[in-house]
Amino acid sequence: MISKVKKITILSLFPKMVEDALSHSIIKRATDANLVNIEVVNFRDFSNNKHHNVDDVAYGGGPGMVLTCQPIVDAIRKFKTENSLVIILNPSGEPYIQAKAIELANNEKDLILICGHYEGFDERIFEYVDLEISLGDFVLTGGEIAALAITDSLVRLIPGVIKKASFEEESFMNGLLDHPSYTKPRDFEGHLVPETLFSGNHKKIAEWRHEAAYEKTLKKRPDLILKKTKGGN
Ligand SMILES: C[S@@+](CC[C@H](N)C(=O)[O-])C[C@H]1O[C@@H](n2cnc3c(N)ncnc32)[C@H](O)[C@@H]1O
Known part of the structure; x- marks a missing residue:
């Protein structure tokens, strides 16, 4: 502290x-x-x-x-x-x-x-x-x-500068990239927001986000997954 x-x-x-x-x-x-x-x-x-x-x-x-x-x-x-x-x-x-x-x-x-x-x-x-x-x-x-x-x-990481929750799940904080984020509209030119995000079920949303972050990292930065598996940061 x-x-x-x-x-x-x-x-x-x-x-x-x-x-x-x-x-x-x-x-x-x-x-x-x-x-x-x-x-x-x-x-x-x-x-x-x-x-x-x-x-x-x-x-x-x-x-x-x-x-x-x-x-x-x-x-x-x-x-x-x-x-x-x-x-x-x-x-x-x-x-x-x-x-x-x-x-x-x-x-x-x-x-x-x-x-x-x-x-x-x-x-x-x-x-x-x-x-x-x-x-x-x-x-x-x-x-x-x-x-x-x-x-x-x-x-931005100094306590009090931004909310802890804002950076805790950001890219690189837990060895993965950040999960995908969406805002309005629900349908942009046929590109839809994933259904789970409207479920209101916080546990399901958290699981979806973790899975999506993993998939995104695997696709864009597989080196981070390798590092995480080997116990690095
Ligand atoms: C033109 S650079 C000097 C490059 C040096 N002749 C070389 O080839 O390594 C001038 C200054 O920019 C800064 N600089 C340039 N690239 C940097 C980098 N990748 N990371 C941090 N500082 C950098 C350094 O302070 C450096 O002294």
């Missing part, structure tokens, strides 16, 4: 991009209600270079600019406490999955998320972080979208 407000500090060269995305809907309501405290910091402000540079050419040559150690390491030092988990966003990191979102939401650690840009980080920056996370096997222009995806996915 979380007893303190989780703090998420996002270090980015494009803070407005992050702030804008966080100023809507459920995440905004969660921050307004002080269920989470999110701070977005431009690590350029930590550059001790007189032009506030944060990048330089790569030793050995090559295209693109590399983020230098000093501004990022100084920003980490400023915000890190003994209760922080410092996470760097990078394609070479551990792939992000729902189980990690649950873990990050349910522990008492504050998070520092570091967004790279350009050609990426000077390799020595990895010495100063606790965890490296990737959003998936593709390359983004910067870590902002990854930081936003992580923030969004874990904030």
Whole structure:
């Protein structure tokens, strides 16, 4: 049970991009209600270079600019406490999955998320972080979208942000995809809502949903069923 407000500090060269995305809907309501405290910091402000540079050419040559150690390491030092988990966003990191979102939401650690840009980080920056996370096997222009995806996915799991029942049966929560959902009309261009959902029998509906979730997972993501059978998440 979380007893303190989780703090998420996002270090980015494009803070407005992050702030804008966080100023809507459920995440905004969660921050307004002080269920989470999110701070977005431009690590350029930590550059001790007189032009506030944060990048330089790569030793050995090559295209693109590399983020230098000093501004990022100084920003980490400023915000890190003994209760922080410092996470760097990078394609070479551990792939992000729902189980990690649950873990990050349910522990008492504050998070520092570091967004790279350009050609990426000077390799020595990895010495100063606790965890490296990737959003998936593709390359983004910067870590902002990854930081936003992580923030969004874990904030909605913080107690009080949305109803527990809303996410308990969601995709990946029990090793399956979510069950199919339907709303009005009952008949859309000949596509009918399954009869069981009108039965009023909650037990039968729950059984139908579980079965439908299983069938859907088997069809769309058989790898999840295999993992579940082997006892994974
Ligand atoms: C253009 S990328 C650098 C890619 C790097 N040269 C490589 O090939 O691995 C710039 C920044 O975007 C972020 N980024 C790109 N792809 C990402 C991913 N799949 N997951 C998390 N962050 C990513 C990282 O912060 C990275 O430093």
